[in-house]
């Protein structure tokens with residue numbers, strides 16, 4: 001076997017330390033805290049610092065503008081600022097609150113202060129255009145339509161749509177993934193991933209509990225559709241005579257080839273995002289628990305480590321590397337399994353054969369490989385050591401008495 | 402004069418979007434005159450050349466094809482993020498009619 005899991009790099013994986021932090025024994029908690037602080041200091045990582053020391057200075061101020069069904073942003077009027085109370089217009093309040101929740105998510109979960117990481121103001125425009133079935137990021141601000149009331153309703157109703165647009169700003173200020181072909185589909189997927197995570201975080205849902213739909217709250221009773229997209233099952237969000245069938249692929253075998261033009265959705269950025277979307281969903285289910293923890297952190301750090309032309313393969317390899325370096329064997333294996341199930345293989349990655357929750361199995365892969373066994377053994381050993389530490393702490397306390 | 406509006410892209414880029422068609426011959430004379438005025442305004446306006454998405458994400462694009470009564474054809478294209486006044490006015494007029 002060419003490569004082993006990279007979790008040997010760190011003696012006690014951070015997630016085990018975090019679990020030890022919740023121990024009922026003060027000694028165990030203190031030892032874990034010391035170890036975490038040392039790790040954080042050594043790595044100098046912003047995310048770890050932000051989580052451990054709670055809070056980042058500065059709050060990005062929000063302003064909501066009302067376009068009054070005009071297509072011109074320059075003619076919009078200020079509808080609500082941080083110093084105003086609730087508006088009588090629900091779209092204004094939904095945009096204001098949605099941007100606030102997204103801002104808090106990036107700050108509290110990922111240690112990022114607004115779109116640019118430096119408290120950039122958040123400007124949202126509502127009631128854009130007439131019957132406008134869309135929302136967009138224009139490079140500086142987020143713009144939301146009211147929907148036509150037939151296919152879609154008010155786009156501010158879906159928190160994941162608001163977070164999707166704000167995340168386009170974050171991507172622009174970080175990897176700045178080019179908006180066409182695979183880098184563009186990855187750009188779209190990043191917005192769906194954090195869009196969905198903001199919703200899951202606000203609802204306190206685990207990966208298993210979440211619906212993994214984007215835009216489920218902007219549908220109308222007029223037309224049968226679940227949402228704009230499904231990350232869990234790309235290609236199944238709608239299938240009817242009016243809208244056609246959801247064209248998102250969930251595997252590289254079904255990658256959609258479209259012209260790199262406006263009419264071709266820049267080579268299908270909203271189509272092929274289904275592939276990395278499904279990979280994130282599978283990684284989150286494989287790792288388990290709240291998807292904004294390890295899976296979200298791995299994806300965010302991978303975004304920071306990406307560049308304008310990062311494609312699916314490179315991004316997959318980055319997530320794998322970061323999962324190994326910052327988490328452990330089980331997380332790293334879950335990430336490799338997730339990408340493998342959508343048709344992206346990571347060189348040297350091991351598989352645990354079957355996804356924990358019984359996802360698609362790649363038959364070309366045999367049962368748990370030798371180095372996957374090494375991985376599992378190591379994880380077991382770490383668990384045993386953690387138990388011993390706890391026991392030792394108990395003994396020390398008993399001796400002190 | 403026949404008008405055909407086609408929309409592409411946006412968050413819901415994958416959905417089917419049949420073009421919206423308007424025939425001036427089907428309209429009351431006042432409306433037909435108004436439509437001709439709006440189209441003329443778009444024609445007189447220098448529309449931005451759209452080389453790529455720029456920094457707009459999830460923006461929609463609009464193409465309005467015009468066929469004059471003498472058979473002359475022309476097409477005007479604009480995207481969110483670079484909307485012009487005259488195009489916005491024509492777009493709003495077509496949207497209002499297609500809804501009504």
Ligand SMILES: [Zn+2]
Pocket residue numbers: 164168188191412458459
């Ligand atoms: Zn998008």
